[in-house]
Amino acid sequence: MELSDVDSPPTSPDVAGPSAGRKRQRTPARHKRAVAKEKRNKGEPYTSPASHRAMPQRVIGAACRDGCFSKVTMPGVQAIFSAFWAIGDYNLQNAYIQKMVAIMPIARKRTAAEVSRRSISRAYQVTYNNVTTKVCFSGFMAMHGISKRRIDNALRKMTHTSVPVPDQRGRHTPCQQDCGRESRACFYLDSTLTIRKLYDMYLSWMAQTYPQESRVTFHYYSDVFRKDFNISFAPPKVDTCTTCDTINMTITNATTDGEKLAQQAKLDEHLKEARAAQDFVKRLKNDNDENTRAVCMDLQQILPTPKLHTGIAYYKRKMWTYNFCIHNIKTGESTMFVWYETVAKRGSIEVARCLKKWLDMEKEKGEFYEPRRRQ
Structure with missing residues (x-):
């Protein structure tokens, strides 16, 4: 077999491509908000999300x-109405309104006040069969099926150069979020909580405290939780220090301030000793003495064997497999000693035998063995 035959990819049409996985693909166009927005811009009936x-x-x-x-x-009115809502885009509809409404200074002042509330006048027009016709304000609204508010909003988005401003709804970040994101400290909730559980707790609290008030949707609750608050869920801690856990529990259950201060001082002293040990390990790591070995030993988590997901294997008793690791701090090399429970236990004798085996392996490397430094 030639090398080209091995490296060339299969060209058979029957060979399936890579699996796309079971993760659902996002379809934003099918979201309730997107569907409602599309129908609203087309003038069709919809349900507000x-x-x-x-x-x-x-x-x-x-x-x-x-x-x-x-x-x-009437045929022209119907054509104008249908063409306007067929645009289906809020910004383009605003541009059309801005084109059909002319803004001009008032022709005659009708008040004696120096500053009048009405400083401009509007002229409305429509086009049908290439013929432009001036219409009144009420007729313009009726022909397009829109309100005065929609016209005012469209004209408000036009600059002094008659260039329309795109709609900014839903496209800006709250100032409070920008200013406070970096300065606020991050708070952590219990790892067993989720946003769904918090929302269920919110519904229960609302039912007890404000039974007559309306509830926000889960989408709104989740959006506010993620964007307006710097809160996360703390990952579960494993293999924690027994001394730290005991002292923290004592501090939590303390009834007097003096007891809390005493336990806190005890915890600070314990953490000080832990940091001193870490600093000592760092010094050993940077030691250039070839005759000195600095190691860390750990009897790691027990592994159930075999690891199967079959139903019948779930109810069977697993065989425990032990893994004792000796890590050379200077070289960064790790040596694993693995055995299962039918061979030996995991007491001091087994640990001493593993350590002696490791020392013999180091001795075989030679008296002038030079450790390999990490890159």
């Missing part, structure tokens, strides 16, 4: 008193 209210479909309003519908004709 926030208030759960059913919003009706957009329709042409009542004809105005100035006869604007007669000037445009």
Whole structure:
């Protein structure tokens, strides 16, 4: 067999490609908020994800008193209404409104006050069959099925150069979050908690304290929890220090301030000794004496053997496998001594035999053995 035959990938169409995994793919376009937004921009009926209210479909309003519908004709009104909502984009609809509404200074001042509340005037127009027709304010709203608020918002987003400003809703970061993210300390909750459990606790608290008030959705609760608060879930601690756990439990259950201070001083002294031992290990690590060995020994976690997920194996008693590690601090090399419970136990005799075996292995390397430094 040639090397090219081994390295060349299979070209058979029957060979399956890499698995995509079982993780669901994100489909933002199918989210409730995205679907409701799309229908709202098209004037179709939808259900609000926030208030759960059913919003009706957009329709042409009542004809105005100035006869604007007669000037445009009903087919033209229907065409203008359908074309406006067929855009389906909030920013493009705003640009259309800004184009069809002309802003000009007031022609005549109707108040004696020096500063009038109304400083500008608006002229509305529509286009049908390439013919532009001036209409009144009520007729413009009715032809497009929109409100005064929608027109005001669209004109407010236009700059002095008549360049429209894109819609910024949902696209900005709260100032409080920007200013406080770096300065706030991170708080940790119990590792057994989740956002779903916290939300269930919130619902229970609301039912007991404010039974008549409405509840926020889980999506809103989770969004606020993640963005507005610097809170995380602490990972579970394993193989912790017995002395630290005992003293911390005593401090938690202490009834007087004097007892708490005494136990805290005891804990500080214990931590001081631990830091001194760590500093001593660091000095040994940087020692260049070839005749000195600095090691760390650990009888690691017991391994159940065999490790199977079959149903019948779940109810069978596993055989314990022991692993004793000797780590050379200077060279960074680790030696593992592995045996199972039918061979020997895990007492002081077994540990001493492993240590003697390691010393014999080091002696065989020679008297002038030079440790290999870490890169």
